[in-house]
Amino acid sequence: MGSNVLALDGVSAYYGDSLVLQEVSFSLGEGRLLGLLGRNGAGKSTCMNVAAGLLSPRNGHLEFFGETVTEIKPEELAHLGVSLVPQERRIFKSLTVYENLAVAARQPPWTHRDPWEFSTVFAAFPRLGERHKQVAGSLSGGEQQMLAIARALMSNPRILLMDEPSEGLAPQIVMEVIDTVSRLKEQGLSIILVEQNPKLVFGIADDIVILNSGRVVLTGTAADLNPKNLDLTEYLGIF
Amino acid sequence: MTLYIILTINSITMGGLLFLLSAGFSLIFGLMRIPNLAHGALFMLGAYFGVTFLRMEVNFWIAVIFSGVALAIIGGVIERLLLRRLAGQELAQVLVTLGLAFIIADVCLLIWTGDPIPLNAPESLRGVERFFGIVFPRYRLAVVVIALILAIGLWFLLERTRLGAMIRASVDDPEMARVTGIRVSRLFTIVFALGAALAGVGGVLSGPILSVYPGLDAEMLPLALIIVILGGAGSLPGAFLGSFVIGFIYNFGQVFFPDLAYVVLFLPMLLMLVLRPQGLFGKDPL
Numbered sequence: 107m108g109s110n111v112l113a114l115d116g117v118s119a120y121y122g123d124s125l126v127l128q129e130v131s132f133s134l135g136e137g138r139l140l141g142l143l144g145r146n147g148a149g150k151s152t153c154m155n156v157a158a159g160l161l162s163p164r165n166g167h168l169e170f171f172g173e174t175v176t177e178i179k180p181e182e183l184a185h186l187g188v189s190l191v192p193q194e195r196r197i198f199k200s201l202t203v204y205e206n207l208a209v210a211a212r213q214p215p216w217t218h219r220d221p222w223e224f225s226t227v228f229a230a231f232p233r234l235g236e237r238h239k240q241v242a243g244s245l246s247g248g249e250q251q252m253l254a255i256a257r258a259l260m261s262n263p264r265i266l267l268m269d270e271p272s273e274g275l276a277p278q279i280v281m282e283v284i285d286t287v288s289r290l291k292e293q294g295l296s297i298i299l300v301e302q303n304p305k306l307v308f309g310i311a312d313d314i315v316i317l318n319s320g321r322v323v324l325t326g327t328a329a330d331l332n333p334k335n336l337d338l339t340e341y342l343g344i345f
Numbered sequence: 346m347t348l349y350i351i352l353t354i355n356s357i358t359m360g361g362l363l364f365l366l367s368a369g370f371s372l373i374f375g376l377m378r379i380p381n382l383a384h385g386a387l388f389m390l391g392a393y394f395g396v397t398f399l400r401m402e403v404n405f406w407i408a409v410i411f412s413g414v415a416l417a418i419i420g421g422v423i424e425r426l427l428l429r430r431l432a433g434q435e436l437a438q439v440l441v442t443l444g445l446a447f448i449i450a451d452v453c454l455l456i457w458t459g460d461p462i463p464l465n466a467p468e469s470l471r472g473v474e475r476f477f478g479i480v481f482p483r484y485r486l487a488v489v490v491i492a493l494i495l496a497i498g499l500w501f502l503l504e505r506t507r508l509g510a511m512i513r514a515s516v517d518d519p520e521m522a523r524v525t526g527i528r529v530s531r532l533f534t535i536v537f538a539l540g541a542a543l544a545g546v547g548g549v550l551s552g553p554i555l556s557v558y559p560g561l562d563a564e565m566l567p568l569a570l571i572i573v574i575l576g577g578a579g580s581l582p583g584a585f586l587g588s589f590v591i592g593f594i595y596n597f598g599q600v601f602f603p604d605l606a607y608v609v610l611f612l613p614m615l616l617m618l619v620l621r622p623q624g625l626f627g628k629d630p631l
């Protein structure tokens with residue numbers, strides 16, 4: 107096993123006075139895909155927001171590439187190589203597809219031989235290429251999700267945080283998204299994939315973390331926690 | 346007939362000047378949601394800087410540029426040191442910018458005294474130009490051309506460059522823009538500095554037409570407000586059209602309804618607020 111690229115260590119986080127994460131700890135190994143599972147309101151997005159610098163933990167700390175970080179701005183994390191595909195996509199609706207990608211484009215020092223740039227992104231997501239002049243708000247849900255992923259890739263990240271990228275999409279498009287995620291993993295990107303549906307995650311994840319009411323209730327490798335061997339319904343509700 | 350021609354020329358000139366005043370006001374208001382009540386004062390300060398540069402025998406155009414740069418720096422400092430701390434608190438921003446307006450006005454009075462100071466147009470632009478038998482004062486023509494060029498340049502910057510797209514992304518979803526790696530706070534400083542620079546440039550350019558005098562600030566601010574309400578906050582085309590509409594209403598109103606000058610000016614604004622609160626080209630109601 108390689109080293110960790112990202113770790114949460116005893117992180118507690120609040121929205122105002124309400125405690126949403128309680129001493130959450132888990133880590134993402136280099137080149138691994140970590141599936142973060144939990145039911146509605148379990149705190150998955152909050153974990154992603156903390157890891158992207160949008161929410162500062164009140165206790166505990168974060169580690170990126172082995173360095174401890176307490177207060178860091180989201181734009182600084184982005185420049186360290188952390189990219190977020192947020193829940194509900196949050197593409198820049200009034201910008202064109204092309205502009206959505208252009209504002210994120212960056213080639214940091216660790217960029218490998220074939221970096222993500224317009225040509226590679228449009229090759230991977232041909233629909234976006236066809237619609238590059240279109241205003242992003244007018245895209246279909248599936249296309250918006252592709253754009254959110256493409257935008258995250260344009261910065262050539264080292265860590266990709268994906269928050270329920272399959273939410274609200276037709277089953278066929280969900281499969282496309284999952285395909286894309288596994289291709290990214292094959293290319294060596296370290297990924298956290300948040301999902302509510304364990305079936306989607308177990309097929310591709312290396313590691314699994316399950317959250318419930320803001321606490322980590324289970325961690326392990328996907329092989330150990332295979333749903334065939336383990337009754338996950340008590341953690342995840344009924345699917 | 347001649348009266349109409351003169352009024353029309355004056356209206357168009359004033360429209361150009363008003364665009365320089367209101368473009369920055371509109372960008373700052375529309376993009377950063379800051380109602381910058383010091384904008385009229387920045388315009389006047391720019392004009393007074395022009396006075397000083399010209400007294401130092403600086404070339405007129407260089408004075409315009411210096412004044413723009415000086416105002417950009419002052420605007421940037423105001424944004425960084427004061428307004429940054431008040432992000433999202435509109436009432437506090439209103440009060441702080443109003444206070445700044447008073448302070449700037451007082452400082453101007455102290456330095457440049459209370460007498461109106463006329464500015465000379467550059468030598469090469471004195472006199473007139475004739476088209477189709479109509480006489481156009483050259484300097485006024487130049488002001489309109491400069492306003493047009495700046496309008497196109499600004500539009501290009503905002504709509505056709507990566508920097509412009511980053512600014513628009515930051516307005517769309519500031520949080521997501523930061524996550525994407527855009528340094529939103531730096532961009533907003535740039536926008537504020539740019540708006541202040543435009544006011545400064547407008548101030549110097551207005552000198553040969555309006556002269557520079559205490560109270561210029563208080564005269565300009567309401568006009569900027571009316572224009573932004575007419576055109577829609579944050580919209581350059583809106584500021585452009587609004588500026589010329591107000592240029593005409595102001596000049597023709599003063600001649601034909603001298604007793605109702607303010608009614609004529611503010612009535613369109615009131616109607617717009619009632620009928621179409623987002624303005625002609627705006628996206629969000631004020």
Ligand SMILES: Nc1ncnc2c1ncn2[C@@H]1O[C@H](COP(=O)(O)OP(=O)(O)OP(=O)(O)O)[C@@H](O)[C@H]1O
Pocket residue numbers: 121122124126144145146147148149150151152153193302
């Ligand atoms: N901005 C906010 N302010 C206050 N409470 C919030 C906020 N966002 C989320 N919460 C609360 O924090 C808890 C965790 O929310 P979070 O969004 O992290 O859950 P989640 O696991 O991502 O759920 P989902 O699957 O619905 O996306 C929930 O109880 C939610 O109501």
Ligand SMILES: [Mg+2]
Pocket residue numbers: 150151152193269270
């Ligand atoms: Mg969520």
